[in-house]
Amino acid sequence: MAEQAVTAQSEDFSRWYNEIVYRADLAAPSPVRGCVIIKPYGYEIWEGIKAGLDRRFKATGHQNAYFPLFIPESYIRREAEHVEGFSPELAVVTHAGGKELEEPLVVRPTSETVIGEAFSDWIQSYRDLPLLINQWANVVRWELRTRPFLRTAEFLWQEGHTAHATHDEAEAETRQMLDIYAEFAEEDAAIPVIKGEKSRMERFAGALRTYTIEAMMRDKRALQSGTSHNLGQNFAKAFDIDYLSENNAQEYCWTTSWGLSTRMVGAVVMTHGDDKGLRLPPKLAPYQVVIVPIIRRDAQASAVMETVERLRAELAAAGIRVHVDRREGQSPGFKFNDWEMRGVPVRLEIGPKDVENDNAVLARRDIPGRAGKQFVPQARISDTVRELLADIQRSLLDEARAFRDEHIVDVAGYAQLQEVIEAGDWARAAWAGGDAHEQNIKDETGATIRCFPFEQPDQVGNCIVTGNSADKVALFAKAY
Amino acid sequence: MAEQAVTAQSEDFSRWYNEIVYRADLAAPSPVRGCVIIKPYGYEIWEGIKAGLDRRFKATGHQNAYFPLFIPESYIRREAEHVEGFSPELAVVTHAGGKELEEPLVVRPTSETVIGEAFSDWIQSYRDLPLLINQWANVVRWELRTRPFLRTAEFLWQEGHTAHATHDEAEAETRQMLDIYAEFAEEDAAIPVIKGEKSRMERFAGALRTYTIEAMMRDKRALQSGTSHNLGQNFAKAFDIDYLSENNAQEYCWTTSWGLSTRMVGAVVMTHGDDKGLRLPPKLAPYQVVIVPIIRRDAQASAVMETVERLRAELAAAGIRVHVDRREGQSPGFKFNDWEMRGVPVRLEIGPKDVENDNAVLARRDIPGRAGKQFVPQARISDTVRELLADIQRSLLDEARAFRDEHIVDVAGYAQLQEVIEAGDWARAAWAGGDAHEQNIKDETGATIRCFPFEQPDQVGNCIVTGNSADKVALFAKAY
Numbered sequence: 001m002a003e004q005a006v007t008a009q010s011e012d013f014s015r016w017y018n019e020i021v022y023r024a025d026l027a028a029p030s031p032v033r034g035c036v037i038i039k040p041y042g043y044e045i046w047e048g049i050k051a052g053l054d055r056r057f058k059a060t061g062h063q064n065a066y067f068p069l070f071i072p073e074s075y076i077r078r079e080a081e082h083v084e085g086f087s088p089e090l091a092v093v094t095h096a097g098g099k100e101l102e103e104p105l106v107v108r109p110t111s112e113t114v115i116g117e118a119f120s121d122w123i124q125s126y127r128d129l130p131l132l133i134n135q136w137a138n139v140v141r142w143e144l145r146t147r148p149f150l151r152t153a154e155f156l157w158q159e160g161h162t163a164h165a166t167h168d169e170a171e172a173e174t175r176q177m178l179d180i181y182a183e184f185a186e187e188d189a190a191i192p193v194i195k196g197e198k199s200r201m202e203r204f205a206g207a208l209r210t211y212t213i214e215a216m217m218r219d220k221r222a223l224q225s226g227t228s229h230n231l232g233q234n235f236a237k238a239f240d241i242d243y244l245s246e247n248n249a250q251e252y253c254w255t256t257s258w259g260l261s262t263r264m265v266g267a268v269v270m271t272h273g274d275d276k277g278l279r280l281p282p283k284l285a286p287y288q289v290v291i292v293p294i295i296r297r298d299a300q301a302s303a304v305m306e307t308v309e310r311l312r313a314e315l316a317a318a319g320i321r322v323h324v325d326r327r328e329g330q331s332p333g334f335k336f337n338d339w340e341m342r343g344v345p346v347r348l349e350i351g352p353k354d355v356e357n358d359n360a361v362l363a364r365r366d367i368p369g370r371a372g373k374q375f376v377p378q379a380r381i382s383d384t385v386r387e388l389l390a391d392i393q394r395s396l397l398d399e400a401r402a403f404r405d406e407h408i409v410d411v412a413g414y415a416q417l418q419e420v421i422e423a424g425d426w427a428r429a430a431w432a433g434g435d436a437h438e439q440n441i442k443d444e445t446g447a448t449i450r451c452f453p454f455e456q457p458d459q460v461g462n463c464i465v466t467g468n469s470a471d472k473v474a475l476f477a478k479a480y
Numbered sequence: 481m482a483e484q485a486v487t488a489q490s491e492d493f494s495r496w497y498n499e500i501v502y503r504a505d506l507a508a509p510s511p512v513r514g515c516v517i518i519k520p521y522g523y524e525i526w527e528g529i530k531a532g533l534d535r536r537f538k539a540t541g542h543q544n545a546y547f548p549l550f551i552p553e554s555y556i557r558r559e560a561e562h563v564e565g566f567s568p569e570l571a572v573v574t575h576a577g578g579k580e581l582e583e584p585l586v587v588r589p590t591s592e593t594v595i596g597e598a599f600s601d602w603i604q605s606y607r608d609l610p611l612l613i614n615q616w617a618n619v620v621r622w623e624l625r626t627r628p629f630l631r632t633a634e635f636l637w638q639e640g641h642t643a644h645a646t647h648d649e650a651e652a653e654t655r656q657m658l659d660i661y662a663e664f665a666e667e668d669a670a671i672p673v674i675k676g677e678k679s680r681m682e683r684f685a686g687a688l689r690t691y692t693i694e695a696m697m698r699d700k701r702a703l704q705s706g707t708s709h710n711l712g713q714n715f716a717k718a719f720d721i722d723y724l725s726e727n728n729a730q731e732y733c734w735t736t737s738w739g740l741s742t743r744m745v746g747a748v749v750m751t752h753g754d755d756k757g758l759r760l761p762p763k764l765a766p767y768q769v770v771i772v773p774i775i776r777r778d779a780q781a782s783a784v785m786e787t788v789e790r791l792r793a794e795l796a797a798a799g800i801r802v803h804v805d806r807r808e809g810q811s812p813g814f815k816f817n818d819w820e821m822r823g824v825p826v827r828l829e830i831g832p833k834d835v836e837n838d839n840a841v842l843a844r845r846d847i848p849g850r851a852g853k854q855f856v857p858q859a860r861i862s863d864t865v866r867e868l869l870a871d872i873q874r875s876l877l878d879e880a881r882a883f884r885d886e887h888i889v890d891v892a893g894y895a896q897l898q899e900v901i902e903a904g905d906w907a908r909a910a911w912a913g914g915d916a917h918e919q920n921i922k923d924e925t926g927a928t929i930r931c932f933p934f935e936q937p938d939q940v941g942n943c944i945v946t947g948n949s950a951d952k953v954a955l956f957a958k959a960y
Binding site: 028030032037040043044065067069075089090091093096104107121122138140142156 | 508512518523526543544545549555567568569570572576577584594601602617620622633
């Protein structure tokens, strides 16, 4: 049975995305509105993301903890901007144990409030600071339009929450965690990101400053892939998070929060995928190598399978995640397509000729056709494969970075910005406008300020809407 | 400031437990009724439990996935016994996104229903079987009386869900997972467990058979520490989980489920703890070794700290989880008590004399006073510590097993059972009674049938209540 071809990216990117997510078996629809089931192949990518982040969090002194799923409704109301930002999206438990609750419980959309309340208990003196906590959890935001991984009513994420004695320490933490997200995105997910600050309009509800990493997908839309917030003393004041300083004064803490979610799985799909399916960066691929035995006649089977098993064992012993496709009744061609759809970085083929010649065929997923294929000796196969995986990891990042840089245009005026956005690209523009100008651009072009990049040009010039001298450039793009 | 002494176990075990949980910093009270916050030290123990189980699940071919938190209320009703068992404990979302929902959503108390619905989609033919899935998740059961880790409204757990072609394969899976729980409990948590089958009354709502591992706490109460259910075809029929067999017939699957929760953290506390605090088995201890520098005069500090740092580095390089207590202004005595409270298996002391003599003092947490202390050479410290940790791991298990075996009494009649239960021990008795007899014993003595142990005596004898010839013995005990 021939599988129907996937919709081409160029034809309908959004449809391509949905098809890939389901056909590569990353997720399945669920009976609950706006929720998906994360299937094993998708969940393993998430496990890779978790491991990569958790290691970095712990290396910088953070500890994991777990806070309640339910938040008393009154808590959400304590921070004025916070309640305004999250109220429309809340799911609320009104009945439990067969009775109506005296106070409804909100299913956490994020945990600043309940963790703030805990911090106010835990922190007494400057000796208790900094307090550096992370939580791996599910959260719920009742979104109207949902898409697998990118926006679902329930999603998985980590949320870091920290408290500090001074503004500057909180600021350094906020920036450090953004750096960790960027490092993870580039090194592990091979996704180049632009670090910057969000505009006032796009800031987290209740934050002093929000920093973001922004990535460009293959349809050139922006994806906000992780955010880090300096919360100032807003939550500290709302939840009485204070401490006795070294000078014996009662002071409010400065707090931060930062989060990255299963959305990153969607980012991997949309940054690297092509018309044949996923292309997974080796560091996050559940299988880094798939071995496909090529057997035309039964008599060849035992010799081929013996070699296959020997190479599998050698690769596994070297710490490489390897899978042998032993399915019977499926042609090698079918298997090649199947593993291309699933984005396995390296395919290793072994046929009778390879057994005779002590050879193997390696095909890399990121370079199609013959150019990506090579004959290699079986000897020292794990070294060969390890180098190839490192090269693929690097190439995917380079390719994505080149693609992105090609599609960011410096614009000198609003008319040019409109053209650039219309063409689907990102526009970089000098900016000294206000909220109303920003809203107007959004209404007219569909683009938002993704961030004010940390990396700024030497000369900024005049604001594209006000004409006034600007002190920074902003990045505009249509976004997910 | 002298800390108040902990309540002795012999005085009030329940109070001792609560004090230890909070003072060893495993958990903190939360503002949400029936929920606790799992603090970093408690969460790290849970991370150890997760790692120990996850490794074993994957080695036996299971894959992780993630299913929605919310379950449409109608799903819970589809399996008759299931709805009866769980209805009183459900938390229900009635409003979301500012509107009343058309169908209320239950916060999962367990996921047989929503996973059953998914399996009915995923499984078409015998080639899709067995399907072996595990989920790490939070669940909610609105319990009236709660205690940290043992019974809370929300808790963390894993739930395995599998589907098979035949009854016997499902039965083998159910038993295999119980074996894995028992192996984990004994090898990693140093908790000896008795494997057995639950009585009809204590069975999981909707199961054909429920197996359990039962452990004896230091107050001699039983703690059900993990369960594995053969669900027969009950859920398969309720959710249409069927497949096309090799003979081209449409057949219902046989399904299983099995779960182990953060309750295991409570089991560790109550199996090993003593009047000084926790005693953690080395395999699950966040810190396996704490180094306490002994410095009386400032002039000694640099030589002592240099040695401390060298030993720390050597232990860490050997993969041993080591922590140096660098707190200033706290006496060594205070630190000793503090780490004893937190149950760190090995304390390593270094003072100026030890620096001179190339010695170190090792004190094991499981053997109090001088008997547990020894001078050792600094040379090859990591080998010495590794052996000591292995010995402590073994000793804790042996000690718990000896304690348990001392307190299980074979009883010949109901009067003796009453006496044994009254004394707080467990009674093993020949059993051929029915539900009514079992309920009667519960009402009269407070004890329940914990299980029919897999390990049965050669001669069983006559049932202690009916006098009829019995084919098995049951274990009776008061339980958490």
